[in-house]
Amino acid sequence: MSSLDTFAATLDDAALTASATPQITATYPDLSVDEAYEVQLKLLQLRWARGECRVGYKMGLTSRAKMIQVGVSEIIWGRLTDAMRQEEGGVLKRSRFVHPRVEPEIAYIIGKPLAGNVSAAEALAAIEAIAPAMEIIDSRYQNFKFALPDVIADNSSSSGFYVGSWAPKSTDVTNLGIIMEVNGRPVQIGSSAAILGNPIRSLVSAARLVAGVGESLQPGDIVLAGAATAAHALTPGEYIRTSFQRLGHVAFSVGA
Amino acid sequence: MTISPDKDAIGAAAALLYEAAATGKPTAPIRTLLPESDIDAAYRVQALNTENALAAGRRLAGRKIGLTSLAVQKQLGVNQPDYGMLFADMARGDAEEIALADVLQPKVEAEVAFVLGCDLTDERLTVADLFRAIAFAVPAIEIVGSRVANWDIRITDTIADNASSGLYVLGSRPVKLADFDPRMCGMVMEKSGEPVSVGAGAACLGSPLNAALWLAKVMAKLGRPLLAGDTILSGALGPMVGVAPGDVFDVRIEGLGAVRASFSKE
Numbered sequence: 363m364s365s366l367d368t369f370a371a372t373l374d375d376a377a378l379t380a381s382a383t384p385q386i387t388a389t390y391p392d393l394s395v396d397e398a399y400e401v402q403l404k405l406l407q408l409r410w411a412r413g414e415c416r417v418g419y420k421m422g423l424t425s426r427a428k429m430i431q432v433g434v435s436e437i438i439w440g441r442l443t444d445a446m447r448q449e450e451g452g453v454l455k456r457s458r459f460v461h462p463r464v465e466p467e468i469a470y471i472i473g474k475p476l477a478g479n480v481s482a483a484e485a486l487a488a489i490e491a492i493a494p495a496m497e498i499i500d501s502r503y504q505n506f507k508f509a510l511p512d513v514i515a516d517n518s519s520s521s522g523f524y525v526g527s528w529a530p531k532s533t534d535v536t537n538l539g540i541i542m543e544v545n546g547r548p549v550q551i552g553s554s555a556a557i558l559g560n561p562i563r564s565l566v567s568a569a570r571l572v573a574g575v576g577e578s579l580q581p582g583d584i585v586l587a588g589a590a591t592a593a594h595a596l597t598p599g600e601y602i603r604t605s606f607q608r609l610g611h612v613a614f615s616v617g618a
Numbered sequence: 619m620t621i622s623p624d625k626d627a628i629g630a631a632a633a634l635l636y637e638a639a640a641t642g643k644p645t646a647p648i649r650t651l652l653p654e655s656d657i658d659a660a661y662r663v664q665a666l667n668t669e670n671a672l673a674a675g676r677r678l679a680g681r682k683i684g685l686t687s688l689a690v691q692k693q694l695g696v697n698q699p700d701y702g703m704l705f706a707d708m709a710r711g712d713a714e715e716i717a718l719a720d721v722l723q724p725k726v727e728a729e730v731a732f733v734l735g736c737d738l739t740d741e742r743l744t745v746a747d748l749f750r751a752i753a754f755a756v757p758a759i760e761i762v763g764s765r766v767a768n769w770d771i772r773i774t775d776t777i778a779d780n781a782s783s784g785l786y787v788l789g790s791r792p793v794k795l796a797d798f799d800p801r802m803c804g805m806v807m808e809k810s811g812e813p814v815s816v817g818a819g820a821a822c823l824g825s826p827l828n829a830a831l832w833l834a835k836v837m838a839k840l841g842r843p844l845l846a847g848d849t850i851l852s853g854a855l856g857p858m859v860g861v862a863p864g865d866v867f868d869v870r871i872e873g874l875g876a877v878r879a880s881f882s883k884e
Contacts, residue, residue: 426812537872539804539818548820552856553804553872556816607802607818607872 365390366397370404373516376502382460385503385512393511399575401515406441414443417584418472419572420497421564422518424557424588434510437564439571440518442584446498448522453617454498454596459521462500462596465589466540466604468554468561469495469525472585476569477578485565488579491528492535494606496542496614497586498522499593523586526612536560538607540590544600550591554606561587627651628659632666635779638765644722647766649774655695656774663778668703679849680704680733681837682760683829684781686822686853694773699823701833702781704849710761712790713878721763721784724861726879727854728807728815728869730800730826731758731788737845741838748831754792755800757871759807759879760851761785762858786851789877798873801825805855807869814867817856826852 369386376383386393386401393401410416422438423429429437448454456462473490480488500521503512513519535554542550558564564587569579579585596602596616603613631648638645652659672678685691685699710716718724735753763784766775776782800819807815823829829852837844844850855871864883870876 537804537806537870539799539802539820539872541802541818541820548824551818551821553806553816553818555804555806555813555870559806559808559811559813605802607799607804 366401367404369401369515370408373401373405373502374408376460377521380458380460382504383502385508386515387509387512393515395511395514398511398514402440402517403575405515405517406443409443409445414445416441417444417447418442418586419568419579419583420518420520420523420586421568421588424564432510437567437588438510438514438518439568440520442520442523442586446520446522448498448524448614450524450526451613453615454522455617456596456598457618459498459500460502461506462498462521463593464542464596464602465497465499465593466542466550466552466591467495467497467523467589468535468557468587469493470565470585470587471528472579472583473581475578475580477573478569480566480569482562482566485562485569486531489531490581491531492533492609493528494526494604494609494612495586496524496602496604496612497589523584524612524614525584527610529609533608535609538609540604540606542591542594542602542604544594544602549594552591554590556590557588564588628662628666631663631778632670635663635765636667636670638722642719642722644765644767647770647772647775648778649772652774652778657777660774660777664702664780667780671703671705677706678703679706679709680851681833681844681848682781682783682786682851683833683853684776686829694776696773699829699832699853700777700781701836702783704783704786704851708783708785710785710787712787713880715880715882716761716785717882718863718884721761723764723769724761724784724881725858726807726861726867727760727762727858728805728817728856728871729758729760729851729854730819730822730871730874731756732826732830732850732852733792734844734846734848734850737843738834739838739843741835743831743834743838745827745831748827748834749795752795755795755798755874756792757789757869757874757877758851759787759867759869759877760854761787761861761879787877787879788849789875791875793874800827803874804872805869807856807859807867809859809865809867814859815856819855821855822853829853
């Protein structure tokens with residue numbers, strides 16, 4: 363086994379046992395971004411071998427503030443599987459995760475194949491629908507601390523997602539108000555404009571980035587465009603509900 | 619009524635702030651002149667300078683509401699918003715160049731502005747009265763400023779200093795209250811295409827209407843009621859942003875429209 367296989371196996375085990383693991387870069391500081399994406403693919407291959415299916419992608423570091431915070435100028439991405447899909451309105455088991463957090467997202471549902479250097483108009487033409495969404499992020503690293511290659515290898519912290527009711531693809535989602543509430547009290551207030559100034563830019567990037575490793579956005583795929591606000595750390599007993607201007611809301615409860 | 623600035627602490631504080639505004643040279647914090655956290659005393663300082671402004675011929679054009687974010691209230695150790703006076707000479711046009719010299723230590727905030735179609739003289743108001751009274755809403759950029767050096771303010775400093783009011787810009791297209799969602803509307807402020815502040819209506823006391831109702835009640839109670847034609851700047855929808863010479867800020871509030879504040883290069 364190569365060291366990249368070992369890293370993937372370690373991360374897979376950390377996710378399966380909901381236990382934190384040390385950063386890869388702590389012992390292997392030279393891990394490159396390209397190698398990190400190789401680790402991510404190997405990690406996903408382990409899960410696909412267990413029967414999980416690919417269902418789409420997530421984009422990360424999509425706000426300038428976060429890019430500056432992490433010291434990068436490119437957004438990152440991860441892969442979604444059917445096992446990560448959570449039932450809207452259901453109960454999320456806190457114990458299945460290391461230290462889960464939730465973020466409000468805009469989801470694109472793809473209608474036509476899309477890959478490579480595409481324009482915003484081409485990206486819009488490939489959309490089947492738009493939906494309000496939330497993503498569960500759960501870094502497998504201790505204290506949610508990581509360098510850029512670490513988080514990429516760890517499937518960009520993605521652990522689960524919720525998608526609400528579909529809205530027509532013509533819905534303008536450039537600047538929609540978003541309120542994330544815990545037990546009826548707002549904890550994050552923002553706008554979809556926080557996602558690269560316009561979430562469609564994230565979809566354009568997604569088409570380019572996945573094409574870079576020979577993949578493409580396929581009909582039925584879900585693309586989570588990026589977080590619209592800072593994340594909220596989850597505690598059992600919380601009822602999380604995020605309202606989106608014009609799109610409705612998405613909700614779930616946190617169980618033990 | 620003319621009060622000699624040197625006669626008491628209120629007058630002394632008001633004089634320092636008045637002087638700072640007149641000369642363009644910020645003063646040291648005035649909080650040391652007042653009892654600690656004495657909000658009433660701070661409003662007396664503000665009221666004294668309001669009288670001075672009116673005596674000098676300035677026209678009262680509305681009010682601004684500040685401290686409408688729970689996070690900012692916590693920072694300043696209070697559990698209510700504050701208010702300041704808007705004078706007609708503080709208004710600037712949409713996308714019109716704003717002379718940096720016209721405001722001390724400027725920062726910008728994106729807000730919903732309401733303009734009243736009738737007087738609100740009764741302090742026993744409900745939001746239904748507000749629905750009837752608001753003629754239209756318009757997106758706004760408030761350019762806050764501080765006459766206190768380096769924005770070294772605590773609660774009494776900012777209230778005494780007219781709630782750190784500076785200038786304001788209203789958008790070009792009035793919108794009926796029924797035609798946008800004051801609570802859920804998304805807000806983005808961009809500088810050269812970069813989002814520098816994002817938020818939503820709910821960031822302002824749950825809804826800008828809650829802030830406006832609070833203000834209308836307080837003003838009626840104090841005997842300086844909001845009147846037809848008054849502009850209400852209801853409070854920030856996202857974080858405040860510093861201003862550098864030559865900056866141009868574009869604010870879009872979903873459903874309400876857009877407004878631009880463009881600052882001179884020197």
